[in-house]
Amino acid sequence: MRLLMLGGTEFVGRAVVDAALTRGWQVTVFHRGHHEPPPGVAVLRGDRTAADGLAALGRGEWDVVVDTWTGAPSAVRDTARLLATRAQRYVYVSSRSVYRYPSAARLDEDGPLVDGSPDAGEVEYAQAKRGGELAATAVFGGRALLVRAGLILGPWENIGRLPWWLRRVARGGPVLAPGPRELALQYVDARDLAAWTLDAVERGLGGPYNLVSPAGHTTMGELLEACVRVTGADADLRWVEPERIAAAGIEPWTQLPIWLPPGELHDHLHQGDVSKAVAAGLRCRPIGETVADTWAWLQSIGGEPPQRPDRPAVGLDPETEARVLKG
Known part of the structure; x- marks a missing residue:
């Protein structure tokens, strides 16, 4: 298989590239050159926000394009149109944020969606992802696969969520652990997302799929306890009820x-129906494996995780944490 990865140097894109190379696929990475591409790929350079930024994609044919774009939907539109006759399938990694809020627990792919336009410029995240879906579908129709991911964790994370918890636990001492301990979490390891996506491409699947673990795949307690275990830290998890946190x-x-208190927003993000993806082969590794591998990756890069410039840094300052635990 010939894969064109739009991006491919960080997080989800990197996971897709690594999975494709493991399968023996021919991989071309199209990126701006801000990060080193993975070894073993062909490289094309360009900036989708520039007037002539797609020039490097003017030639070539691929079996599948994978696109993780989050900015202006018009960039997805322009790329899809350019590749319409030279790519067989188009995968757009979208988000469960495209569902209109608030949504009921156990919402499937037929739930109500936010408004979006494939011709939009810079818009809010949910509208951007919905516009990207519409752009890919307008060009590729049933050959467009829409991967509606939720919370994504794992090595190469450049958002900072799991890395923040790992680094906080590694410092040791009393740790504010947001309760309840048994609070169910729904997420997907980027590598499991990548594996499912490539399997889906090989099977010719199209249309939307919610792609996170089944609801209750893990809990807040299991996640933080795994952080304590893999770091080997002298950390004391102090479980604090949502009311005190608020x-x-x-x-x-x-x-x-990662944490959301029980209620409407938690149901929206951590209680989605993923039966369609599970029936299509989704398999999710245990949270302990995701945590351990993310910690090992952090260690391998010196402990300082990358940070996307378009996302704010996450985490609780030590002074606030100490004040709440003391009170």
């Missing part, structure tokens, strides 16, 4: 990455 003015998801 009273302290601490923001879920950003100041306490």
Whole structure:
């Protein structure tokens, strides 16, 4: 198989490239040159935000294009149109954020969606992802696969969520652990996303798929306890109820990455129906493996994770954590 990866040097794109190379696929990476491409790939350079940024894609044929773009949907539109006669399939890595909020628990792919346009410029995240879906589908029709991912974890993460928890636990001492301990989490390891996506391409699947683990695949307790275990830190998890966290003015998801208190937003992000993807072969590794491999990767790069410039840094400052634990 001949894969054109748009991006491919970080996180999800890197996981897709690594999985494709392992299968013996021929991989071409199209990127801006800000990071080193993985070894073993052909490289094309370009900037999708520039007037002539797609020039390097003017020639070549591929069996599949994988696109993780999050910016203006018009960039997906332009790329898809350029490749319409030279690529067999188009995979757009979208997001479950395309579902209109609030959504009921166990929402499947037929749930109500936010408005979006394939011709839009810079818009909010949900509208950007929906516009990207519409752009890919407008050109490739049933040959477009829409991978609606939720929370993504694993090695090469450049958002900072799991790396922040690992580094915080590694410092040891009392750790503010947001409860309840048994709170169910729904996520996907980037490598499991990559494996499922390439399998789906080989099977000729198209249309939308929610791609996260089944609801309850792990819990907040299991995740943080795995962090303690793999770091070997002298950390004491202090479980704090959601009410105390809210009273302290601490923001879920950003100041306490991954965590959302029970309620409407938690149901929206951690209770999706993924039966369609599971029936199509989705398999999710245990949380302990994701945590251990992410820690090993962090160690291998000196402990300082990369940070996407278009995303704010996450995490709770030590002073606020100490104040809440003391109170």
